[in-house]
Amino acid sequence: MDLMRDREEISKKLNIGSEVLYLTKQECSNIGITTDRVLELVKEALVAHGKKEYEMPAKIGVHPFSDVFFHAMPAYVPSKKAVGMKWIECYPQNPKKFGIPQTTGLLILNDVLSGCPMAIMDCTWLTAMRTPAVTVLAAGELHPDAETFGMFGCGVQGVEHVRFIVKSLKKLKKIYIYDVVEAAMNHLIETIQPVVDVPIIKGKNPHELAEHCEVLSSATIITKDTLSVVKDEWVSKGQTILPCDLNTFWDPRITKRADKYIVDSIEEHELFDKMGYFPDGLPNIVCETGEILAGVKKGRTSKDELIVCSNIGMSVCDVVMGREIFDIALNNNIGKIIPL
Ligand SMILES: NC(=O)c1ccc[n+]([C@@H]2O[C@H](COP(=O)([O-])OP(=O)(O)OC[C@H]3O[C@@H](n4cnc5c(N)ncnc54)[C@H](O)[C@@H]3O)[C@@H](O)[C@H]2O)c1
Incomplete structure (x- = not known):
């Protein structure tokens, strides 16, 4: 029309x-x-x-x-x-x-x-819908055969991420979740387990999720200070990490050593960098999420690659x-x- x-x-x-x-x-x-x-x-x-x-x-x-x-x-x-x-x-x-x-x-x-x-x-x-949609579309391109998914943060975004993830990762066998607030984890399970066949497991600590899950996402808080909740030594080659809360939650060494650092918008990430949200420096960006979805750029090219795909949200x-x-x-x- x-x-x-x-x-x-x-x-x-x-x-x-x-x-x-x-x-x-x-x-x-x-x-x-x-x-x-x-x-x-x-x-x-x-x-x-x-x-x-x-x-x-x-x-x-x-x-x-x-x-x-x-x-x-x-x-x-x-x-x-x-x-x-x-x-x-x-x-x-x-x-x-x-x-x-x-x-x-x-x-x-x-x-x-x-x-x-x-x-x-x-x-x-x-916003609650389009944010997990970006994460799971990216997950589907970067790690379609994953059997384990881990979600850090069980608030508005965490709940929707878990609802959406089964749509793109069809081989999932287990979903691990973690939140500092126990009630948030309980609420996620009560809300989402009835509509998702894959078992949702409450993680004991962030280490457990980082160790067990091939694909990980975080929706916690965005601050200029790095929280480094997930330590570099817990993360291995072959994993896919999809934060929607910038780099706050992750040890900055993870993104620095990742084989590919992909972002939804280079311009947006450069802007957040200028505002001080990457105190350890913006990692080297290889391409944008949309370019992978459009088939313009390649996503994962080897099983061993550690990939971080940061989606901060696009209008x-x-x-x-x-x-x-x-x-x-x-x-x-x-x-x-x-x-x-
Ligand atoms: N990328 C995007 O497009 C986009 C869109 C909307 C929101 N966000 C971001 O996503 C994040 C979550 O948003 P929301 O609306 O779900 O917020 P929310 O307040 O509903 O949920 C956040 C959850 O994270 C938990 N949390 C905080 N610190 C934690 C920690 N150290 N370890 C584990 N859990 C922790 C909280 O207990 C809470 O349950 C925010 O940072 C927000 O800015 C990003």
């Missing part, structure tokens, strides 16, 4: 230029997009990124306190007619201090032809997800149309 026809279709329901569709967190999460569809959409976004068919400047941000950030994340993905911006914060102390999530935010979706805002939606659900995935949520909501009269 060309841009003009697309706009005409939308205009049957929404007066572009004088109205916007507002969608709450609950409306977004109940929209009916399946895990399989999330994977399709995120793959399309990653492939567009890998083929350089997108516009996405690195995140800019403001920082009211030293350990927090707000990010403005604009993107345009022409193949999906998706243009907009996510405005998201990360306040790591929110759960402890206020009993609320560390990450909240909004996504604004615009009309490509006129630029007018068409929708404002909560972005928590789409190309957000606007593609946002556009799908918007289309479904508009067609099904979900949400509230409000004047501009």
Whole structure:
């Protein structure tokens, strides 16, 4: 559908230029997009990124306190007619201090032809979905025959990572999880074990996961200080590590000695490096995750390679997800149309 026809279709329901569709967190999460569809959409976004068919400047941000950030994340993905911006914060102390999530935010979706805002939606659900989708799509490319997966951090992202991982690692026999908060591990198992056939095992400590699992991911906290929870000597050749919390959780020597250090966006990682999030220096980057998904670059080329694939989050995935949520909501009269 060309841009003009697309706009005409939308205009049957929404007066572009004088109205916007507002969608709450609950409306977004109940929209009916399946895990399989999330994977399709995120793959399309990653492939567009890998083929350089997108516009996405690195995140800019403001920082009211030293350990927090707000990010403005604009993107345009022409193949999906998706243009907009996510405005998201990360306040790591929110759960402890206020009993609320560390990450909240909004996504604004615009009309490509006129630029007018068409929708404002909560972005928590789409972020919770697109992040594990990137990890598991990468895992499927880099380590498709893995039998063991380990997840560090059992919060919003950890839960969804475990839900998603079985979609791409079809030979999994065991999933190990670890969190400093016992209740978070229990919650993950209660929520996900009923929908995932692979046994989910509570790890006793990070060492156990690092030793037992071929593929590992982490979704804990992002800080400028390196926590080095997983020690270099626990990690071996042949493993695949997929952090979505930068390098905070891992001994920096792991990424430095990895045979391949792959990232979702080189620009984003260079920006975080400049902000001080890689105190030991940014490792040498070989390529981007989307390039592997698009078949432009090779992922794993030998069983012995230690691969680290760091995905810090890209707005190309957000606007593609946002556009799908918007289309479904508009067609099904979900949400509230409000004047501009
Ligand atoms: N890459 C991306 O696109 C992306 C997107 C969203 C969130 N994130 C990041 O993912 C991380 C997790 O986000 P979330 O929304 O799931 O947060 P959350 O607060 O819901 O969960 C984090 C979990 O990590 C656990 N944890 C903290 N320190 C730990 C440690 N040392 N060892 C083990 N467990 C530990 C906490 O107890 C908590 O259960 C954050 O750093 C966030 O910034 C990344």
